[in-house]
Amino acid sequence: MGKSNIVLGLTLILMGILFSLQSLGVIDNFWSAFWPMFLLIPGVIFHVAFFISGAKKHLAGLLVPGGILLVIGLLFVFESMTSWQFSHFTWPVYMYAVSFGLFELYIFGGRKRGLLIPVGILATVATIFLVNALLSFQLFNLWPLILIAVGIYVMTGQNRSKQG
DSSP states (O other): OOHHHHHHHHHHHHHHHHHHHHHTTSSSSHHHHHTTHHHHHHHHHHHHHHHHTTOOGGGGGGHHHHHHHHHHHHHHHHHHHTTTTTHHHHTTHHHHHHHHHHHHHHHHTTOOGGGHHHHHHHHHHHHHHHHHHHHTOOHHHHHHHHHHHHHHHHHHHHHHHHHO
């Protein structure tokens, strides 16, 4: 019997004991507090595996799922602790999670500039939606004003750079 079989077996036994104790009422709401760990722990393991390997560039792909799982796991811990009462504000964090994973790949995987495009797009869109949610505006009322502001900046910013 290999070490992986022993670890898997012990994990299943421990989970069975915990769920049995919850079924019997000994432990209250175990699952509602514990389930985000199924995302958080693998995210941490991906990071640990990358850094234990010596942070080699060719293994930086581990950080993409690791970063996504880490951010979403932390979000779900927060949401579980607050009974999901802020989920209508925090949903843009899902886009930040992907952006974070890709940004880690950029930082540790050789700084390929092409990765900054999806990172920037996802982070920008997530920020717009997050600010929109926090300010309780409807995005459809706000986006024409953003287009006008960007248009004015583009027109005046290009003239300044040509003059300077």
